[in-house]
Amino acid sequence: xxxxxxxxxxxxxxxxxxxxxxxxxxxxxxxxxxxxxxxxxxxxxxxxxxxxxxxxxxxxxxxxxxxxxxxxxxxxxxxxxxxxxxxxxxxxxxxxxxxxxxxxxxxxxxxxxxxxxxxxxxxxxxxxxxxxxxxxxxxxxxxxxxxxxxxxxxxxxxxxxxxxxxxxxxxxxxxxxxxxxxxxxxxxxxxxxxxxxxxxxxxxxxxxxxxxxxxxxxxxxxxxxxxxxxxxxxxxxxxxxxxxxxxxxxxxxx
Amino acid sequence: xxxxxxxxxxxxxxxxxxxxxxxxxxxxxxxxxxxxxxxxxxxxxxxxxxxxxxxxxxxxxxxxxxxxxxxxxxxxxxxxxxxxxxxxxxxxxxxxxxxxxxxxxxxxxxxxxxxxxxxxxxxxxxxxxxxxxxxxxxxxxxxxxxxxxxxxxxxxxxxxxxxxxxxxxxxxxxxxxxxxxxxxxxxxxxxxxxxxxxxxxxxxxxxxxxxxxxxxxxxxxxxxxxxxxxxxxxxxxxxxxxxxxxxxxxxxxxxxxxxxxxxxxxxxxxxxxxxxxxxxxxxxxxxxxxxxxxxxxxxxxxxx
Amino acid sequence: xxxxxxxxxxxxxxxxxxxxxxxxxxxxxxxxxxxxxxxxxxxxxxxxxxxxxxxxxxxxxxxxxxxxxxxxxxxxxxxxxxxxxxxxxxxxxxxxxxxxxxxxxxxxxxxxxxxxxxxxxxxxxxxxxxxxxxxxxxxxxxxxxxxxxxxxxxxxxxxxxxxxxxxxxxxxxxxxxxxxxxxxxxxxxxxxxxxxxxxxxxxxxxxxxxxxxxxxxxxxxxxxxxxxxxxxxxxxxxxxxxxxxxxxxxxxxxxxxxxxxxxxxxxxxxxxxxxxxxxxxxxxxxxxxxxxxxxxx
Numbered sequence: 073x074x075x076x077x078x079x080x081x082x083x084x085x086x087x088x089x090x091x092x093x094x095x096x097x098x099x100x101x102x103x104x105x106x107x108x109x110x111x112x113x114x115x116x117x118x119x120x121x122x123x124x125x126x127x128x129x130x131x132x133x134x135x136x137x138x139x140x141x142x143x144x145x146x147x148x149x150x151x152x153x154x155x156x157x158x159x160x161x162x163x164x165x166x167x168x169x170x171x172x173x174x175x176x177x178x179x180x181x182x183x184x185x186x187x188x189x190x191x192x193x194x195x196x197x198x199x200x201x202x203x204x205x206x207x208x209x210x211x212x213x214x215x216x217x218x219x220x221x222x223x224x225x226x227x228x229x230x231x232x233x234x235x236x237x238x239x240x241x242x243x244x245x246x247x248x249x250x251x252x253x254x255x256x257x258x259x260x261x262x263x264x265x266x267x268x269x270x271x272x273x274x275x276x277x278x279x280x281x282x283x284x285x286x287x288x289x290x291x292x293x294x295x296x297x298x299x300x301x302x303x304x305x306x307x308x309x310x311x312x313x314x315x316x317x318x319x320x321x322x323x324x325x326x
Numbered sequence: 327x328x329x330x331x332x333x334x335x336x337x338x339x340x341x342x343x344x345x346x347x348x349x350x351x352x353x354x355x356x357x358x359x360x361x362x363x364x365x366x367x368x369x370x371x372x373x374x375x376x377x378x379x380x381x382x383x384x385x386x387x388x389x390x391x392x393x394x395x396x397x398x399x400x401x402x403x404x405x406x407x408x409x410x411x412x413x414x415x416x417x418x419x420x421x422x423x424x425x426x427x428x429x430x431x432x433x434x435x436x437x438x439x440x441x442x443x444x445x446x447x448x449x450x451x452x453x454x455x456x457x458x459x460x461x462x463x464x465x466x467x468x469x470x471x472x473x474x475x476x477x478x479x480x481x482x483x484x485x486x487x488x489x490x491x492x493x494x495x496x497x498x499x500x501x502x503x504x505x506x507x508x509x510x511x512x513x514x515x516x517x518x519x520x521x522x523x524x525x526x527x528x529x530x531x532x533x534x535x536x537x538x539x540x541x542x543x544x545x546x547x548x549x550x551x552x553x554x555x556x557x558x559x560x561x562x563x564x565x566x567x568x569x570x571x572x573x574x575x576x577x578x579x580x581x582x583x584x585x586x587x588x589x590x591x592x593x594x595x596x597x598x599x600x601x602x603x604x605x606x607x608x609x610x611x612x613x614x615x616x617x618x619x620x621x622x623x624x625x626x627x628x629x630x
Numbered sequence: 631x632x633x634x635x636x637x638x639x640x641x642x643x644x645x646x647x648x649x650x651x652x653x654x655x656x657x658x659x660x661x662x663x664x665x666x667x668x669x670x671x672x673x674x675x676x677x678x679x680x681x682x683x684x685x686x687x688x689x690x691x692x693x694x695x696x697x698x699x700x701x702x703x704x705x706x707x708x709x710x711x712x713x714x715x716x717x718x719x720x721x722x723x724x725x726x727x728x729x730x731x732x733x734x735x736x737x738x739x740x741x742x743x744x745x746x747x748x749x750x751x752x753x754x755x756x757x758x759x760x761x762x763x764x765x766x767x768x769x770x771x772x773x774x775x776x777x778x779x780x781x782x783x784x785x786x787x788x789x790x791x792x793x794x795x796x797x798x799x800x801x802x803x804x805x806x807x808x809x810x811x812x813x814x815x816x817x818x819x820x821x822x823x824x825x826x827x828x829x830x831x832x833x834x835x836x837x838x839x840x841x842x843x844x845x846x847x848x849x850x851x852x853x854x855x856x857x858x859x860x861x862x863x864x865x866x867x868x869x870x871x872x873x874x875x876x877x878x879x880x881x882x883x884x885x886x887x888x889x890x891x892x893x894x895x896x897x898x899x900x901x902x903x904x905x906x907x908x909x910x911x912x913x914x915x916x917x918x919x920x921x922x923x924x925x926x927x
Contacts, residue, residue: 085400087429095426102414108837116844123852126860138859145851150844158840171408175469178375179427180400249836250679250735253843258686262727321394325377326408 085180093189100193117205124209135214140289143223147206148279156234157252160194165242171326183320194235203227222286229305230279236309240316268295278305329508335383344369346532356503358519359512361529367512371481375404403470407481413455418448421468428473440468459486477508551588557611561585567602655757656766663770667736686728691782695789718783719880729778737825738838746833751925760920771822780814813879820875823912830919846872857892864895868904
């Protein structure tokens with residue numbers, strides 16, 4: 073090793089952004105994808121496809137009714153938020169928990185690079201394991217093409233928002249899974265049903281609104297009109313990411 | 327300006343004061359940060375790395391604030407205390423990642439060099455999750471050195487290493503210091519710290535108890551006599567001569583050919599012992615300080 | 631050294647007090663179970679979640695008692711207010727989310743960490759055996775769940791009785807009290823056994839929590855979809871692990887309604903047998919899992 077000159081590094085030095093972003097993104101993908109998580113989530117996705125096929129071959133209602141209920145109940149209420157919670161809360165939550173965050177933090181990088189790369193990795197995993205099976209399930213259940221597209225859109229927009237929010241939660245608190253579940257089941261599953269105002273504070277209301285607008289089927293929380301039904305979740309994601317960057321700046325690193 | 331400067335730094339967690347009004351500055355070379363468990367060593371190191379902010383006072387490393395200036399990380403290497411690593415990566419992948427995030431042009435080559443320095447095989451295809459504690463420790467050191475930092479912080483880096491690896495690592499710290507880097511090593515393995523060099527910082531109960539060369543610190547401990555063992559063929563006569571000369575507080579025979587001398591002024595004793603031996607006709611066989619080692623200094627400071 | 635010299639062993643003193651044996655160990659672990667789950671002697675953050683769940687479970691009961699008391703003083707609107715108030719069985723529909731949050735974190739908190747950190751080995755080095763360890767943990771889990779499944783309706787019963795809006799005779803009161811007690815135990819034991827079974831399968835608390843939630847909600851959503859949309863038999867409701875115990879409570883109170891319309895055709899006996907089967911099966915799974923578990927001491 074050579075001795076440092078002490079002057080070879082300018083104040084304000086930054087590692088190359090693109091290369092660093094890619095390195096963290098690839099690292100997060102490797103860390104997040106474990107066999108247990110992947111098999112479980114793929115299995116739950118496959119279950120949606122099987123039920124979609126069952127509804128399509130002998131369902132009681134119309135294809136639109138069956139597909140809407142399947143996607144709304146199993147997809148938007150359960151699979152999408154839980155998959156997002158599992159992967160996104162681990163992205164920065166696990167390194168924070170096991171003390172490896174220091175190896176990402178103690179680098180000459182803007183904090184947004186770490187935040188954005190981690191979120192992108194969580195989204196990269198969540199999108200295919202939710203959008204693909206739910207879209208396929210909707211198609212198999214007999215949904216018309218615009219409902220199939222709406223399923224993909226609602227799931228995709230929801231994944232963007234949920235992963236950003238749960239990613240921030242993972243960094244903020246040690247028990248992010250429990251707080252995430254509390255939000256999903258107490259707020260989205262219960263309080264949001266009480267009034268339209270409360271519903272507007274639930275991501276589920278936006279995903280259901282997107283689905284309901286395409287299917288024409290009434291859903292409990294479908295209270296938001298376009299274009300807010302897709303603009304607001306994207307704004308929520310942006311705010312959550314800004315918060316994540318802020319936390320990385322001010323939070324104590326274990 | 328010193329490489330590292332702490333001014334009136336305190337850190338508290340709720341009602342627990344971890345570090346209280348600590349000030350010191352460190353220049354290039356190796357410095358050991360000592361203290362019993364829970365004394366606040368890790369908190370001081372974490373503040374120096376910017377991982378936690380002081381509740382009061384200021385921390386400066388290379389003139390900047392490590393908590394708010396990510397660019398400083400380019401010139402700092404850190405070996406944290408916790409064992410966690412990205413367990414799915416191989417050693418070379420782990421260190422290459424560190425090099426990439428440090429903005430090195432060829433992080434792969436730098437990683438291989440850093441792994442050679444810590445005697446790890448860069449061609450090893452095993453993930454670090456399967457490594458022994460000592461190997462993991464060396465991976466941590468390699469990632470801290472991959473970007474040739476000016477300042478290196480090591481929190482208990484000798485933990486888990488076998489004696490040969492410890493010796494190698496201590497030599498490495500010395501080399502890093504000789505190359506002009508500022509190396510701060512926290513440890514509680516005193517006999518090994520003694521081999522890093524003699525500059526120490528002692529933290530006890532969150533306060534700075536002593537700083538500087540530990541031999542000089544020992545000399546400052548004037549409320550505690552130095553104990554010196556003198557081997558001679560005429561111990562009784564020599565003891566009487568030293569007492570008469572006024573350089574010994576007390577003497578005690580230690581077997582038929584040795585005398586233990588307590589003195590508050592080691593320098594005066596060193597000057598007097600030769601002439602007194604000549605005057606009493608005693609032949610000096612050996613003169614050795616018994617409590618001039620780091621362990622003795624440390625025990626004194628901690629127990630005070 | 632003189633004959634009078636003595637070295638005092640100050641580092642170790644022999645325990646000379648009474649030894650409480652297995653019973654004491656079980657009681658101690660039971661007490662510790664309650665403290666651990668409720669976050670006693672821990673940071674504020676560890677207390678928030680259990681206490682939030684408890685508050686959410688009790689809040690509607692307090693509100694309904696207040697509404698009943700108000701109706702009692704306003705004869706003109708009494709009928710309308712009474713109409714709004716839920717029955718004891720319907721009450722669980724208001725608080726099942728709070729109960730489930732409690733269910734999802736209690737058992738993983740108690741079982742997973744002990745195996746992950748090696749604490750189980752220390753427990754088994756005491757007079758506790760695998761059986762008595764599970765007994766203490768299981769009893770603790772049930773007690774904690776009864777806090778949210780039994781407490782709120784009991785509060786409603788007592789408050790309504792004192793208020794004059796509840797049972798009108800001692801016989802009626804005792805009958806309702808029995809129904810409330812059995813209902814609380816039915817729900818607590820079912821969810822408790824299920825959550826302990828899931829928690830016994832993994833050492834990661836987070837996985838156990840997500841597993842419990844997914845099994846409960848997933849089974850509910852899937853059975854409802856298959857019954858309502860894919861023409862499956864309503865017997866499939868017996869696999870709805872979320873709603874099965876709540877529907878059984880309707881039968882215990884002899885109420886005409888149902889927790890969900892997919893439960894309307896289910897007979898009471900198969901419901902009770904399914905409840906017993908699931909609860910017993912889960913308890914058996916926990917026992918088998920721990921019997922074969924390799925514990926490092």
